[in-house]
Amino acid sequence: MAEGETPYGAIQDGAMLVRDGRIAWVGPRADLPAHDAVETRRLDGRWVTPGLIDCHTHLVFGGNRSHEFERRLTGVPYEQIAREGGGIVSTMTATRATGEDALVASALDRLRGLTDTGVTTVEIKSGYGLDAANELKMLRAARRVGGEGGVRVSTTFLGLHALPPEHRADRAAYLDLMIDDVLPAAHAEGLVDMVDAYCEPIAFTREEVARLFDRARALGLPVKLHADQLSNGGGGALAAAHRALSADHVEHVDEAGVAAMAAAGAVAVLLPGAWLMLRETVLPPVDLFRRHGVRMAVATDCNPGTSPVASMTAALNLACVQFRLTPEEALVGATRHAAAALGLSSAAGTLAAGKAADLAVWNVERPAELCYWMGLPLLHQRWLNGILR
Ligand code: NIG
Ligand code: FE
Numbered sequence: 072m073a074e075g076e077t078p079y080g081a082i083q084d085g086a087m088l089v090r091d092g093r094i095a096w097v098g099p100r101a102d103l104p105a106h107d108a109v110e111t112r113r114l115d116g117r118w119v120t121p122g123l124i125d126c127h128t129h130l131v132f133g134g135n136r137s138h139e140f141e142r143r144l145t146g147v148p149y150e151q152i153a154r155e156g157g158g159i160v161s162t163m164t165a166t167r168a169t170g171e172d173a174l175v176a177s178a179l180d181r182l183r184g185l186t187d188t189g190v191t192t193v194e195i196k197s198g199y200g201l202d203a204a205n206e207l208k209m210l211r212a213a214r215r216v217g218g219e220g221g222v223r224v225s226t227t228f229l230g231l232h233a234l235p236p237e238h239r240a241d242r243a244a245y246l247d248l249m250i251d252d253v254l255p256a257a258h259a260e261g262l263v264d265m266v267d268a269y270c271e272p273i274a275f276t277r278e279e280v281a282r283l284f285d286r287a288r289a290l291g292l293p294v295k296l297h298a299d300q301l302s303n304g305g306g307g308a309l310a311a312a313h314r315a316l317s318a319d320h321v322e323h324v325d326e327a328g329v330a331a332m333a334a335a336g337a338v339a340v341l342l343p344g345a346w347l348m349l350r351e352t353v354l355p356p357v358d359l360f361r362r363h364g365v366r367m368a369v370a371t372d373c374n375p376g377t378s379p380v381a382s383m384t385a386a387l388n389l390a391c392v393q394f395r396l397t398p399e400e401a402l403v404g405a406t407r408h409a410a411a412a413l414g415l416s417s418a419a420g421t422l423a424a425g426k427a428a429d430l431a432v433w434n435v436e437r438p439a440e441l442c443y444w445m446g447l448p449l450l451h452q453r454w455l456n457g458i459l460r
Contacts, residue, residue: 079399079438080421085119089428092456097422114432117451120402120441121421122191122429123383124409127319127340129229129374130185130195131178131212134165136375140348149349149377150301153273159199159233162375166199166209174212175219181373182220184381187448189431189441191455193222194370194413196267198229202237203253206230210262221453221460223429225413227295228254231268231275231283246279250286258290265316265414269297270306277309284313293414299323300345311335317368317412322346322355326363329356333363338412341396341404342372343389344380357394367396368412369404384449387442398439428457 086100088108096104139152139161152158166174178195185193195213200206210226217224230249238245257263266287268280274297284294293316298306300320307328310318318324318332319340332339339360346355360367369390372378380386383405390401410420419427432452435441441449453460 123189124192126409126412127370133169188383191429196227196229198232201235344378366408368408398442430454
């Protein structure tokens with residue numbers, strides 16, 4: 072599958088030349104230019120897609136929240152658990168108590184679910200440390216997951232994810248700490264590719280997020296936002312006003328927010344795993360995104376609270392079945408538009424000359440099967456920068 076005008080951008084009977092980890096040429100085999108390849112691989116008619124890109128995860132964390140899952144199944148709402156000091160704060164406690172090596176090890180276990188479903192690029196957020204030492208620990212762990220897990224990792228600073236208990240009486244001091252100290256320190260250590268925040272009544276206000284985003288811009292860092300997930304709080308419009316790469320979740324965004332996202336070129340990152348696990352009923356406004364030309368990406372949101380989903384093909388399936396994306400939209404959302412949500416459009420996300428040779432080779436007869444099966448292992452091979460992993 073490549074950029075093009077056929078359904079799925081498909082090239083039948085295609086060929087590809089890879090040099091120095093990048094795609095040097097891709098097209099119909101009949102047009103293959105003369106070359107001096109040192110190694111030839113036959114894929115026996117299998118489908119090749121760009122390596123899938125999981126553009127929204129919280130893959131690094133300590134513990135898990137299956138005890139809260141049990142409570143939520145009896146009808147206790149996510150917000151209530153959060154207000155009682157559970158939720159993100161309970162994962163914060165477990166993450167603070169876990170050393171960097173153990174964080175890397177458990178993230179690598181979960182990563183296997185992603186790489187086995189064709190992922191070559193994964194975004195990983197901080198946001199369960201919520202103090203200087205532990206936010207930095209999470210980001211260092213995330214970088215190591217890239218080196219040790221055979222994936223490209225983009226890191227995101229999510230210091231404004233929840234207010235930690237020690238700051239409950241002094242919110243302003245927490246904002247100062249994260250915005251003035253921890254973000255700049257993490258950036259100086261080369262640990263931050265993007266900046267995110269959780270904008271929601273149970274988390275941070277638009278004004279607080281705007282202050283963080285102003286600092287991100289001053290540091291030259293792109294931003295994205297957990298926006299309008301549980302309520303319409305103007306998150307889509309806020310993300311757009313700050314030229315965010317993406318606004319994520321966005322189940323409750325209104326048409327003005329969608330229009331603002333379209334004008335700003337912000338990607339809508341759809342997270343059907345969280346929607347399913349929270350037993351949400353309000354669907355993201357997919358038709359509005361289509362009508363306004365907002366690009367839609369699909370990601371797992373892998374996290375211990377709202378989306379214990381570590382399979383990219385499961386996310387694709389849910390995007391189609393629950394959110395009514397077409398399989399082609401879902402696959403574009405896990406490749407080209409996911410790359411855009413990470414600011415990686417020039418490097419990854421499509422099969423085109425000059426891009427990284429990040430490839431997934433599949434045992435399927437039709438691309439729609441990547442969205443159709445749930446739990447069936449479909450991956451034949453995974454290539455990162457032209458190297459078989
Ligand atoms: O993407 N919405 C905020 N952040 C996560 C949930 C994190 C958690 O509950 O641990 C999300 O859904
Ligand atoms: Fe999230």
